């Protein structure tokens with residue numbers, strides 16, 4: 001009876017541990033939400049201070065926000081950003097967002113970008129060193145792990161390819177790095193110990 005209860009708890013712990021998905025801290029990380037309008041050919045010009053795009057602030061220079069633009073499909077959903085604006089005329093565009101983070105916690109940053117024109121990702125002003133980890137077609141997934149230094153972390157996406165026609169960004173996420181399998185294993189080991197104790201007492 002005892003042992004069956006513990007075994008049931010252990011099973012629950014292991015199953016739930018395996019299925020915990022960390023929430024994306026980035027609001028509107030795929031740029032799908034907001035009051036989009038067709039300014040030109042499937043793109044909307046967003047000027048600095050424009051709040052049309054949910055969750056993000058445009059800084060310094062305008063960006064182009066696309067909604068299923070002909071010939072340039074988003075990699076996630078319908079909408080994407082071109083940090084280089086229309087054609088190649090925006091040299092120094094940025095979009096920013098403040099994330100609610102836990103000090104000392106590790107986070108996984110992930111983004112999809114087009115290799116023809118890259119953006120710099122900065123966390124509280126410090127450049128992240130991104131690793132390409134996959135992707136498909138014109139898009140590459142870039143990721144990096146950072147440790148939060150404050151409870152309000154500034155995420156900044158900045159055009160690093162001035163003059164390029166295509167500096168696309170989509171599918172941005174920041175998720176807490178939690179070693180769930182290890183935690184579940186340790187807990188499981190403890191529970192197995194308890195089972196042993198229960199058996200010895202029986």
Ligand SMILES: [Ca+2]
Nearest residue numbers: 030076077079
């Ligand atoms: Ca998208």
Ligand SMILES: [Ca+2]
Nearest residue numbers: 084085087165
């Ligand atoms: Ca462009």
